[in-house]
Amino acid sequence: MSIESIRNPKLWVPSLYLAQGLPFFAVAIVANQMLKSMGVPNDELNHWTGLIGFAWVFKPLWSPFLELAPSKKLVVTFFQVFGGLCLGGVALALHAPFWFAACMAMLALVGISAATHDIACDGLYITSLDEKDQAKYAGWTGTFFNAAKFFTTGALLLLAGHFEKTIGVVPAWTICFCILGGMMIALGLYNSWSLPLARNTVSAGTNAASIARTLREVIVEFFKKPGIWVSIVFIILFRAGEAQVQSIGPLFLREARNLGGLGLSTAEVGAVYGTVGTVAFLVGSIAGGYFTSWLSLKRAILWLILAVNLPNVAFYLLSYFQPTDLSIIATALSVEMFGYGFGFVGLILYMMQVVAPGKYQTAHYAFATGIMQLGFVLFKLFSGDIQIALGYQHFFIWVMVCAIPVAVLSQLIPMAARPQPRAAPAEGQVV
Numbered sequence: 001m002s003i004e005s006i007r008n009p010k011l012w013v014p015s016l017y018l019a020q021g022l023p024f025f026a027v028a029i030v031a032n033q034m035l036k037s038m039g040v041p042n043d044e045l046n047h048w049t050g051l052i053g054f055a056w057v058f059k060p061l062w063s064p065f066l067e068l069a070p071s072k073k074l075v076v077t078f079f080q081v082f083g084g085l086c087l088g089g090v091a092l093a094l095h096a097p098f099w100f101a102a103c104m105a106m107l108a109l110v111g112i113s114a115a116t117h118d119i120a121c122d123g124l125y126i127t128s129l130d131e132k133d134q135a136k137y138a139g140w141t142g143t144f145f146n147a148a149k150f151f152t153t154g155a156l157l158l159l160a161g162h163f164e165k166t167i168g169v170v171p172a173w174t175i176c177f178c179i180l181g182g183m184m185i186a187l188g189l190y191n192s193w194s195l196p197l198a199r200n201t202v203s204a205g206t207n208a209a210s211i212a213r214t215l216r217e218v219i220v221e222f223f224k225k226p227g228i229w230v231s232i233v234f235i236i237l238f239r240a241g242e243a244q245v246q247s248i249g250p251l252f253l254r255e256a257r258n259l260g261g262l263g264l265s266t267a268e269v270g271a272v273y274g275t276v277g278t279v280a281f282l283v284g285s286i287a288g289g290y291f292t293s294w295l296s297l298k299r300a301i302l303w304l305i306l307a308v309n310l311p312n313v314a315f316y317l318l319s320y321f322q323p324t325d326l327s328i329i330a331t332a333l334s335v336e337m338f339g340y341g342f343g344f345v346g347l348i349l350y351m352m353q354v355v356a357p358g359k360y361q362t363a364h365y366a367f368a369t370g371i372m373q374l375g376f377v378l379f380k381l382f383s384g385d386i387q388i389a390l391g392y393q394h395f396f397i398w399v400m401v402c403a404i405p406v407a408v409l410s411q412l413i414p415m416a417a418r419p420q421p422r423a424a425p426a427e428g429q430v431v
Contacts, residue, residue: 009129012194013137014144016076019187020121021148023083023114026090026180027052027107029250030152034173037164037266040100042251043384048104050381055111056118056373060222063119063366064214072127072198072362075120077188083113084184091177094170122369123362124198126352132293134352138345139289143282146341150278152180153250154270161267218363225364230413231355232371237406238347239375241309241399242340244383246376249315252392253329257322260392262329272330280334285341297349298415304346305410309403311339316396347372354415 027049035045069075086109093102129137156176163172222228253269255261264272288307292300314332323329351372356365387395 007194007196009133009137009140012191012196013125013140015187015191015194016121016125017141017144018148019076019080019184019191020114020118021145022152022180022184022187023087023110023117024056024145025149025152026087026177027111027114028246029149030156030176030180031103031107033153033157033160033250033254033266033269034176036251036254037160037169037173046247046380046384049107050377052104052108052111053373053377053380055108055115057370057377059115059119060218060363060367060370061215062116063363064218064360065211066116066120066123067200067214067362068211069120069200071200072120072124073191073195076117076124076195077192079113079117079120080188080191081185083110083117084181084186084188086110086113086181087177087184088181091174091181094174094177118369119362119366122365124195126356126361126365127198128196131353135293135297135349136289138292138348138352139286142288142341142344142348143285146281146285146344147278150273150281150337153273154278156180157270157273158267159270161265161270164266218360218367221358221360222364222367225355225358227414228355230409231350231368234406234409234413235347235351235355235368235371236375236378237402237409238305238308238350239372240379240402240406241312242344243376243379244386244399244402245312245315245336245396247380247383248387248392248395252315252319255392260319260322262318262322262324264329268326272326272333276330277334277337281337281341283341284338285345288342288345291342292345292349296415297346297353301346301350301410301415302407304343305403305407306343307339308343308346309339309400309407311336312396312399315399316393319392319396350415 031049032045035049036042066072066075086106089106090103090110093099093106096102125137125141126134156179159179160172160176163175225231250269252261253264253272254266255263257263284307288304292304314336318329318332351365351368355368356362358364386398390398
């Protein structure tokens with residue numbers, strides 16, 4: 001066994017999933033904050049960033065092509081560096097006369113690059129670790145994926161808020177996207193050393209026709225899995241409340257107080273997300289992985305769903321009382337962040353251990369994560385309309401109600417891999 005194949009996961013799981021999170025949150029959250037600072041209306045900025053999010057939905061359609069690369073490591077490191085260059089391109093686009101169209105084009109490239117990276121990233125994780133270690137380090141994957149969120153919505157927004165006041169909005173966000181691009185390139189270089197190789201096994205027939213047949217087979221086999229449609233509904237509903245909170249919550253914090261928000265500045269939003277809330281999330285995420293490994297997914301899933309959704313009452317209380325003390329706001333959000341980190345592990349393990357197993361394990365996990373992103377995008381697209389119709393207070397009640405269907409469904413469906421037809425080991429399958 002090579003040294004690479006037994007490299008300690010603690011050396012590469014954090015950097016791998018930090019690199020997965022940075023471009024995702026650059027599109028999903030940072031771009032929204034940048035566009036809001038530049039005066040783009042909320043509905044328009046949510047529609048555009050939501051549409052870019054479809055890159056993560058459709059990524060399974062090109063996932064089989066990645067099996068033609070010599071290894072998953074090569075794909076991962078290439079798209080980390082390429083994604084970093086595209087993030088730097090956003091910084092340049094801000095200075096173009098047609099800056100909005102140029103930024104959307106570069107962000108679309110970031111989205112496509114990041115979605116492609118995700119396929120190889122998750123495939124490398126699955127094929128390099130056994131089931132027990134998958135559960136053990138699932139909390140680490142969530143921790144460092146979402147650590148990227150709290151870097152971008154914490155430290156980066158603090159920096160953006162500072163520079164907005166001192167040198168202006170456009171230079172401020174130019175600096176921020178240059179930092180994001182540099183981080184991605186640095187992570188790509190580090191991961192070229194740290195990652196296990198995760199070789200792909202490809203057959204001799206690698207022409208276009210064989211790739212098309214493989215893709216067709218991957219799709220057919222995915223939808224032939226026993227109970228797959230119930231699994232699809234479960235994955236989409238799991239994100240119903242969380243997606244809406246993650247889309248509206250940051251905008252609620254910056255919304256004017258006379259419109260129901262908290263009236264925070266860019267820097268204040270960064271301060272709130274980057275203090276005790278970050279620590280609470282990291283602790284919750286790691287604890288969720290170990291909790292599920294100890295209790296098993298079947299016995300833990302209801303608690304994980306409740307952990308994601310019940311703490312959203314914190315947003316309702318913030319909208320009701322509209323406090324001005326940042327320490328009170330940060331404490332309330334830390335409760336929500338702990339629950340989000342703790343419970344999100346359940347969805348990751350459900351896709352890995354229930355949906356993905358079979359002949360095309362890596363590609364089918366990519367399908368599952370695409371469906372997961374579909375849930376996020378669908379609820380993001382409509383969250384603004386629902387919030388406007390209900391107001392912030394009733395919106396956050398609605399978000400908690402959205403947890404009821406998935407909580408009920410979790411008690412009715414299997415939480416272990418369904419029986420699969422026996423077949424020779426194929427791509428992405430641990431042997």
